Amino acid sequence: MEPFTALVVILALVLSATALGLVWRAQQGRIAPVAGDVITPTDVASEVPFGRDATLLLFSTELCARCPGTSRLLAGVAGSRPGVAHLNVDLTHRADLANRYGVMQTPTTLILDGTGRVRARIGGVPHRAGIARHLDDLTGSSHVRLAS
Amino acid sequence: MSASRARPRIDPRGPRFVAAITAVLLLVVVFLALTGAAVAALVLLTALAALFAWGAFAGAGRHPFGLLFKRFVRPRLAAPAELEDPAPPTFAQGVGLFVSLVGVILGLVGLSGGLAAAAAAAFIAAFLNAVFDYCLGCQLYLLLVRAGLLGRRGTPAGTA
Numbered sequence: 001m002e003p004f005t006a007l008v009v010i011l012a013l014v015l016s017a018t019a020l021g022l023v024w025r026a027q028q029g030r031i032a033p034v035a036g037d038v039i040t041p042t043d044v045a046s047e048v049p050f051g052r053d054a055t056l057l058l059f060s061t062e063l064c065a066r067c068p069g070t071s072r073l074l075a076g077v078a079g080s081r082p083g084v085a086h087l088n089v090d091l092t093h094r095a096d097l098a099n100r101y102g103v104m105q106t107p108t109t110l111i112l113d114g115t116g117r118v119r120a121r122i123g124g125v126p127h128r129a130g131i132a133r134h135l136d137d138l139t140g141s142s143h144v145r146l147a148s
Numbered sequence: 149m150s151a152s153r154a155r156p157r158i159d160p161r162g163p164r165f166v167a168a169i170t171a172v173l174l175l176v177v178v179f180l181a182l183t184g185a186a187v188a189a190l191v192l193l194t195a196l197a198a199l200f201a202w203g204a205f206a207g208a209g210r211h212p213f214g215l216l217f218k219r220f221v222r223p224r225l226a227a228p229a230e231l232e233d234p235a236p237p238t239f240a241q242g243v244g245l246f247v248s249l250v251g252v253i254l255g256l257v258g259l260s261g262g263l264a265a266a267a268a269a270a271f272i273a274a275f276l277n278a279v280f281d282y283c284l285g286c287q288l289y290l291l292l293v294r295a296g297l298l299g300r301r302g303t304p305a306g307t308a
Contacts, residue, residue: 006182010175017272021280061293063285065160065236091293098294105287 028124031111031134036118039110044089044097051078051085053139055112056131062092064106066125074109077131083114084135113138155235158209159228163237164278165221166203166213170196170244171274174267181255181264190255193267197248203241208234211241236285240277243284244270 001009041050044057056074060067071088078086091098091106101110104123111120111134120134173196180189203211251266276282292298 001182001184003183006179009182010179013175013178013268013271014275017275018279020272021276021282024276024282025280061285061290063236063239063289065232065283066286068233069230091290095293095296098290103290103294106290107286 029122029126029130030124031126031130032121032123034118034121036110036121038116039101039112039118040116044087045094046087046089048085048087050087050112050116051083051114053081053083053114054085054135055116056084056086057110057112058086058088059091059098059101059103059108059110060088060106061090067107070107070109070125073126073128074131077128077135081135081139083139111135111138155207155209157231158214158234158237159217159222160230160232161225161228162214162217162222163208163211163240164281165217166208166211166237167240167274168278169213169216170199171271171278174271174274177251177267178264178271181260181267184260186255186258186260186263189260189263189267190252193248193251193255193263196270197245197252200241200245200248204238204245208237208241236283236289239289240273240284243288244273247273 039057041048056078058067058071058074060071067088071086074086078084089097091103097103107125109122109126109131110118111122111131113119119138122131173192177189177193177196180186180192199212203214208214247266247270251263251270254262254266273282273284277284289298
């Protein structure tokens, strides 16, 4: 191959890697509303009970660089809201759970409502404000249900 | 949470600095392979495989380019927001070692195109790591666990 052609190939490689990175970054932390299954603490071998109003369920592994920070973020959000619990599920030893819940990357966060039903899913490091907004919606809707 | 093992926690910018230099050198390998400089491409990729092996076995904190970062770059930067566990970037070095070894083997049997493809794949991972802070351990490790190739079974999962 001529050096000029090779340089064009190199340039195309760098551009496609950049495009890949931009697409990846745009999807990180995005909150996807889902109408999912009900998860119980037993399903994920949790030692801690779920929250009365909502639960932030974090899937991690031992080799996930972003998971400790995400766990602290979720703990902070849950800690400032009574009725909201936060728990970590380490998938390193539980490939079965990763398969059952279709986890493709860590951190992945599920937002469960008071009944344990999956209401939203976030791949990558979540944004604190987005989670807070979603929890407001969840607890708001439960107030409406209580009132009616 | 199992955060720190035996190895000390590291500045998260170190592995990205290492990945940036590695990515540039991998591009050089691709260029050499494409322009017919097969021997030069093979030699450089072998050297990069040796560096990946160093990072994978000695730990991401002791990678030669990482020492360069510690010595010359980090003193000029502000302290990092937080330190991180070296296990995920060390895993990424292991993946780099595997991919570059595949490239070296393809080069040794005369498949220059295969060597270029392996170097290009390793470049994409290193580039994403350096530029976008992409974490290979966050995705590939989980997929290998799901495929049953890594990880162990039967231990409890959920904790607070």
